[in-house]
Amino acid sequence: MNNHQEECTFSIIYGDEYDCLDLVADSADDANIWVTGLIALTTNRLEKPTTSSLAMLRERWLESVFDEEDRGRRGEIGEKEAVRAIASINRRLPTQRIKMKFKASQMDEIIEKNEMSEPSKENVEIRLINKENFVELYKELATRPELYFLMVRYANKDYLSCQDLRLFLETEQGLLGVTTDLCESIIDQYEPCPEAKENNVLTIDGFTSYLLSSECALFDSTRSVVWQDMKQPMTRYFIAASHRPFLVEEQQGAASVDGIIAALKRSSRWIELEIWNPEEGEEEPRIQRGPTTNNKIGLRCALETIKEYAFERSRYPVFLRLLVHCKKEWQRVTAALLKEKLAKRLYVPADDPTDWSTNKPTPFDLQMKIIVVSKRLPSTWKTGDGDVSEEDEIPPSARRIHKRLDLAAELSALSAPFLVPKACSDLMSTAPNSHYMSPSSHIPHISESVALRLMHTYPAEFAQTTRDYSVVISPNLSRLDSSNLNPQEFWNHGCQIVEMNYQTPGLMMDLQEGKFSENGGCGYVLKPEILNDALFTPGDKIPMTPQGDSSDPFVVIEVFGVAGDCTEDRTKTVKNDCNPAFDESFQFQITVPELALVRFLVLDDEYIEDDFIGQYTIPFECLQPGFHHVPLLNSEGDPLEHASLFVHVALTNKRGGGKAKKRGMSVKRKQQKITTGMKAVGIKSVDDLFKTAGDPLSNCISMRLRLETCMIEWQEECGLGPTGTIRQGIRLIHSRMTTLALNSSPPSTPRGSTNSGGSDAAPSFQIDIDDKQIPSLIITGQLPDQLNRTFEKLRALLSVCSEITHESDGLLTKMEDATSKLSTTYEKLSLLCTESGLRGQKAVRAGENFTWNLRVLKAQLSLLNRTQDEANDIIAQVFETARVLSVLSDRLQHQSRGRRFSRVLADPLNDSLL
Numbered sequence: 001m002n003n004h005q006e007e008c009t010f011s012i013i014y015g016d017e018y019d020c021l022d023l024v025a026d027s028a029d030d031a032n033i034w035v036t037g038l039i040a041l042t043t044n045r046l047e048k049p050t051t052s053s054l055a056m057l058r059e060r061w062l063e064s065v066f067d068e069e070d071r072g073r074r075g076e077i078g079e080k081e082a083v084r085a086i087a088s089i090n091r092r093l094p095t096q097r098i099k100m101k102f103k104a105s106q107m108d109e110i111i112e113k114n115e116m117s118e119p120s121k122e123n124v125e126i127r128l129i130n131k132e133n134f135v136e137l138y139k140e141l142a143t144r145p146e147l148y149f150l151m152v153r154y155a156n157k158d159y160l161s162c163q164d165l166r167l168f169l170e171t172e173q174g175l176l177g178v179t180t181d182l183c184e185s186i187i188d189q190y191e192p193c194p195e196a197k198e199n200n201v202l203t204i205d206g207f208t209s210y211l212l213s214s215e216c217a218l219f220d221s222t223r224s225v226v227w228q229d230m231k232q233p234m235t236r237y238f239i240a241a242s243h244r245p246f247l248v249e250e251q252q253g254a255a256s257v258d259g260i261i262a263a264l265k266r267s268s269r270w271i272e273l274e275i276w277n278p279e280e281g282e283e284e285p286r287i288q289r290g291p292t293t294n295n296k297i298g299l300r301c302a303l304e305t306i307k308e309y310a311f312e313r314s315r316y317p318v319f320l321r322l323l324v325h326c327k328k329e330w331q332r333v334t335a336a337l338l339k340e341k342l343a344k345r346l347y348v349p350a351d352d353p354t355d356w357s358t359n360k361p362t363p364f365d366l367q368m369k370i371i372v373v374s375k376r377l378p379s380t381w382k383t384g385d386g387d388v389s390e391e392d393e394i395p396p397s398a399r400r401i402h403k404r405l406d407l408a409a410e411l412s413a414l415s416a417p418f419l420v421p422k423a424c425s426d427l428m429s430t431a432p433n434s435h436y437m438s439p440s441s442h443i444p445h446i447s448e449s450v451a452l453r454l455m456h457t458y459p460a461e462f463a464q465t466t467r468d469y470s471v472v473i474s475p476n477l478s479r480l481d482s483s484n485l486n487p488q489e490f491w492n493h494g495c496q497i498v499e500m501n502y503q504t505p506g507l508m509m510d511l512q513e514g515k516f517s518e519n520g521g522c523g524y525v526l527k528p529e530i531l532n533d534a535l536f537t538p539g540d541k542i543p544m545t546p547q548g549d550s551s552d553p554f555v556v557i558e559v560f561g562v563a564g565d566c567t568e569d570r571t572k573t574v575k576n577d578c579n580p581a582f583d584e585s586f587q588f589q590i591t592v593p594e595l596a597l598v599r600f601l602v603l604d605d606e607y608i609e610d611d612f613i614g615q616y617t618i619p620f621e622c623l624q625p626g627f628h629h630v631p632l633l634n635s636e637g638d639p640l641e642h643a644s645l646f647v648h649v650a651l652t653n654k655r656g657g658g659k660a661k662k663r664g665m666s667v668k669r670k671q672q673k674i675t676t677g678m679k680a681v682g683i684k685s686v687d688d689l690f691k692t693a694g695d696p697l698s699n700c701i702s703m704r705l706r707l708e709t710c711m712i713e714w715q716e717e718c719g720l721g722p723t724g725t726i727r728q729g730i731r732l733i734h735s736r737m738t739t740l741a742l743n744s745s746p747p748s749t750p751r752g753s754t755n756s757g758g759s760d761a762a763p764s765f766q767i768d769i770d771d772k773q774i775p776s777l778i779i780t781g782q783l784p785d786q787l788n789r790t791f792e793k794l795r796a797l798l799s800v801c802s803e804i805t806h807e808s809d810g811l812l813t814k815m816e817d818a819t820s821k822l823s824t825t826y827e828k829l830s831l832l833c834t835e836s837g838l839r840g841q842k843a844v845r846a847g848e849n850f851t852w853n854l855r856v857l858k859a860q861l862s863l864l865n866r867t868q869d870e871a872n873d874i875i876a877q878v879f880e881t882a883r884v885l886s887v888l889s890d891r892l893q894h895q896s897r898g899r900r901f902s903r904v905l906a907d908p909l910n911d912s913l914l
Contacts, residue, residue, distance in 0.1 A: 007583045010035050013719075028583060029145065036152045055158060058203050061193040062135045065089055076128035079103075085134075089192055090142050090205065092212065094642055101141055102129065143204055144579050146646060150627065151207050160202040162187070170884055171727045172648075173216070173626035176876065178884075186210055211627060211646075218628040218647065219517065219618055226520040230316065233360035234470050235439075236532065238491060239319075240516045240523040241270030243475055243499035246287050246297055251480045255288060255295040257305040263502045264309040264318075266637070267516045269523035270497055271306060272321040275299060277330055284337065285330045299334060303341035310345065310370055314522035317347075317366040319419070322374040324405070331408035338372065338414055347371045349417055356418040357440045363524050373443070375407055376415040421445045421472065427458055430465040439468045443497075448476045448485045455493050455538070463538055466494030466531070473498045484508035488560045491515070492595060493538045494531040505635040507599075511560055513637055514597045514617025528594030533858065538562070552605040553580060553613060555645065559588055561596035561620070573605040587722070596620035600630050600645055614640050625651050652722065678856060679849040683836045686825060690853055693818035696811045697857065700864045703808070706800050707867060711874075714793040717786075726877035733790060734885045737763055740787070765791070767882035768889040774802040775878040778889060797874065804871040808864055815864070819857050826850065 007028040012021040025031035065088075069081040077085075083098045129137070154171075155164040162183040169175045169183075184200055190213065191197050191206030202210070210216060245263035246255045260271060275285045276296075288296035310318045324331060338346055347369040354365075422429070422437055424444035429436045437444065444465065446454070451473050454462045465471060473490050475483075482501040488511055490498045500512050518525050530536050552575060558568040571582040590596050598618055604611040614632030630645040678694065681687050715722065718729040740763045763781035770776045775798055777791055825832070829850060833843040882888045 007031060012038065028581070032145065032149050036149050054199060054201065057193060057195050058158065059135055061195060062138055063131055066131045066134045076130050078128055082129045082134055086138055086141065092642065093141055098141060101137060105133070105137055144208060146581055147208050147211060148204050151204055158204065159196065160207060162200055165202055167884060170880065171731055176880055212629050216628050218624060218630050218649065220622045220624045223518055223622045224520060226522050228519045228526040230364040230524065231362045232526065233362060235467065235496065236527055237363065237496060238515065238525045238527060239270060239497050240268045240512070241497045241499045242268040242272065242502045244272050244274065244289060245502055246273060246302065247289060247482065248503050250482050251289055252293055253295065255297050257297055257301055259503055260302060260305050261309050264306070265313060266502060266513065267313050267521050267523040268502065269314065269316065270319045270321060270499065272323065272499065273302060274323045275326050275334060277326045285326050285334055291325070299337055300341065303337055306370065307342050307345055311368055315367050316363040316522050316524055318370045319373050320370055322372060324374060324411070328406050328408045331411040335408065335410035335414055342370050345370045347416060348414065350413060361418055371416050371419065372414045373419045373421060374415040375405070375412065376417065376420045377407060377409065377412040417441060419443050425450055427454060427461045427465060430469060443470045443472055445472045445474065447474055451490065451495070459538055463494055463536070464534070466496065467534070470496045475499060475501065487512055488597065492562050494527060505637065509637070510599060510615055510617045511597055514599065514619060518619045518622055528592070530592065530594065536855070553602055554605050555582060556601040556603065557586055558599040558601060559590065559596055560599065561590065562592045565590050565592060565596050590620060593620045598623065602632060602645070614643055623649055623651065625649050678853050681849045681853070682838055682842065682846045683832050686832060686850065689818065689822055689825065693815055693857055696814040697860055700811050700815065700860050703800070703804050704863055704867045707804065707871065710793065710797040710800050714797050717790040717793045726874050727881045730878065730881045731885065734887065736787060737765055766887050766889045767878060767892065769892050772802055772806065774798055775875060798878070801871040801874050804867055808868040812861065812864055815857060815861050819854070819861065822854055822857070826854065
């Protein structure tokens with residue numbers, strides 16, 4: 001057994017006691033064929049036999065396509081006509097692949113007939129293709145085994161009816177309230193066979209087209225538009241930023257407006273330009289890297305380009321970061337060009353009546369505006385030009401001597417007063433009551449190496465800086481090759497504007513592209529709420545629930561996020577054919593999903609360096625559960641033609657899934673006391689406040705643990721994995737009950753009892769509703785012990801869900817009140833420590849314990865909200881799946897038109913007829 005691959009093995013479970021027969025096939029394909037055939041044999045006994053008319057509709061369609069090309073009715077067509085016919089009905093198939101398949105087939109046919117020992121190219125090309133070969137070759141080209149087996153699992157035939165399709169959408173894709181109209185619209189849009197459309201069925205070709213469509217993209221379509229709140233202060237957003245985008249190669253390399261266009265088209269909202277004096281005879285300042293390089297572009301051309309492309313991808317503000325190194329007369333020319341070329345798009349502070357010293361600007365306030373970020377004369381300056389320190393925006397590592405720059409009043413007047421950049425090398429500059437910087441008027445500009453030092457040395461203080469200011473991180477000057485820093489490190493610590501070299505592809509730019517694909521790709525992504533929490537320090541342990549076409553491709557799944565979430569895993573290497581299959585599962589636990597990015601990387605194992613094939617990066621929160629195709633991108637971020645990964649995604653603790661974790665030996669254990677994880681502060685009044693939250697906190701932890709335990713136990717009884725959903729489990733129970741009913745006496749009328757009936761009743765079950773609006777089970781007939789245990793576990797799960805839905809609101813109120821009072825107490829904690837005689841290390845420990853306790857409370861508040869959502873979702877899934885399987889009780893069928901089920905049953909009258 002150890003020599004056989006896991007995908008070659010399968011088991012047949014049979015009999016009342018569910019005995020198990022373990023089998024091994026010669027190959028994974030053989031195992032799939034056996035499993036699919038056995039499922040079809042056992043299930044087709046329950047359904048009306050498939051009519052021969054529908055069974056052969058795909059063949060008839062392909063024959064009609066052949067007849068259209070065979071205008072002379074000779075019964076044969078040439079290769080050119082065959083390729084054209086197939087390409088016209090299946091645009092996913094590359095023409096070259098179709099030609100190669102025909103050539104290979106014809107050569108095999110010649111060799112088999114022994115017409116020649118070595119077939120020549122000329123003889124192969126003149127061969128004709130008959131109708132039978134045309135149909136078979138198309139099937140070989142267009143039928144993907146993994147999709148065919150998936151379809152047969154739900155249809156047990158060569159097509160999906162509306163009912164089969166709805167079951168697939170609800171069970172695998174996680175959709176709720178799927179109606180007949182939706183299924184028919186999918187068939188009408190994606191099914192290529194006219195006869196299949198007329199009969200409202202989906203063949204394997206339509207099923208494949210649907211799964212490859214944008215509707216089944218891995219990326220959640222609801223997040224492909226701007227959906228986040230855009231009226232929060234700028235400090236609350238991550239902003240896509242480019243570092244000197246006018247450079248298209250290394251830092252001393254070529255300059256071109258193409259780099260600016262590329263950055264803006266890829267959602268960058270921060271464009272950095274260096275402005276220098278022009279050479280003799282030139283009439284406008286030039287944009288270049290340093291004073292000596294010969295690679296330059298004119299300011300006029302750059303501004304025209306920015307105006308044209310600034311709002312092509314997003315209507316939210318673009319920040320034009322100007323690094324001014326030119327004389328005053330050229331600064332005035334710069335100011336005039338800004339007004340002339342940007343026109344109404346230019347944000348002019350003098351025309352804005354809003355007092356931004358008291359109101360914080362938001363992306364919504366400044367839509368369709370280009371905002372100049374540059375040096376600005378002090379507010380105390382009365383009139384005329386002045387001078388400012390160049391050190392304000394030069395990183396400490398680059399400073400040589402103290403320099404001053406004469407600044408023209410015209411250019412200063414165009415710079416936003418609420419975004420004046422200042423270089424920062426320590427956190428004293430951004431500390432509260434600092435005279436050097438003010439959150440209402442400055443943005444700290446920190447170099448990469450300085451930021452890393454501050455983040456790891458003073459994480460709490462640095463986190464506070466990112467809450468008060470919009471922090472700009474620039475790459476080290478040593479990155480002359482235009483390599484990129486790791487933006488995830490800085491996002492984890494709340495840094496809003498991380499400058500990237502967009503001209504350099506690779507992992508870091510993949511993370512950048514993945515991050516800002518969120519929120520409609522508008523260049524602004526709202527920071528997770530945890531980063532706005534004054535008590536959260538990045539790097540701290542997150543409080544958890546206390547408890548005991550290549551030759552040899554392979555896929556790497558990488559997770560980027562907070563330190564504890566960063567991980568990767570890889571598939572085995574497989575030999576590439578038309579559709580290489582990996583057939584492997586991976587499991588990752590994510591603690592801060594709001595910051596996590598998932599990257600699918602495909603490499604070629606044939607090369608020493610594992611040659612890059614393609615990748616796709618997506619925010620974890622944008623993942624959709626179910627079967628999806630992952631579009632692969634090349635190193636430049638452009639889609640690879642005909643290249644994708646077919647994956648199944650299961651998100652646990654979301655939409656009713658269970659917690660993915662392994663269980664130990666099944667032994668009886670003494671009930672352990674629930675621990676809250678709270679620590680003594682040492683101040684009586686404060687500890688008493690925490691005690692008031694202790695009981696609701698214990699109840700909250702207990703309920704969540706019981707929900708997780710019940711879900712895991714039910715999954716095990718059903719034979720599901722840790723990512724199995726309620727829908728899948730009830731569908732399995734229904735299948736087993738139906739099989740059991742076939743092998744028992746003819747069914748009798750259900751007695752409506754919640755207990756199993758006598759041996760004279762055929763086994764069946766229905767879903768009813770109790771007086772608390774929770775699903776209840778009506779079991780009829782005599783069941784094997786295994787099925788009885790499965791139903792008992794489902795009852796236990798529903799009982800816990802009932803308790804959570806009815807008690808969680810009260811617990812939430814108590815915990816929120818306690819948290820509010822404790823947050824107020826935190827402001828005077830130092831005084832309380834002094835009054836209680838706590839000094840030095842004891843006072844520090846008291847502060848740490850207070851902070852920890854408050855984090856635990858807030859974490860449990862979030863978990864309780866999530867638990868409540870999960871319980872409601874489990875209940876909704878039970879009702880919805882029962883409706884789809886037609887096992888709702890008669891009483892519930894009538895109540896389904898009422899208020900309680902309006903959100904679950906989208907169209908109860910029509911859908912019940914399906």
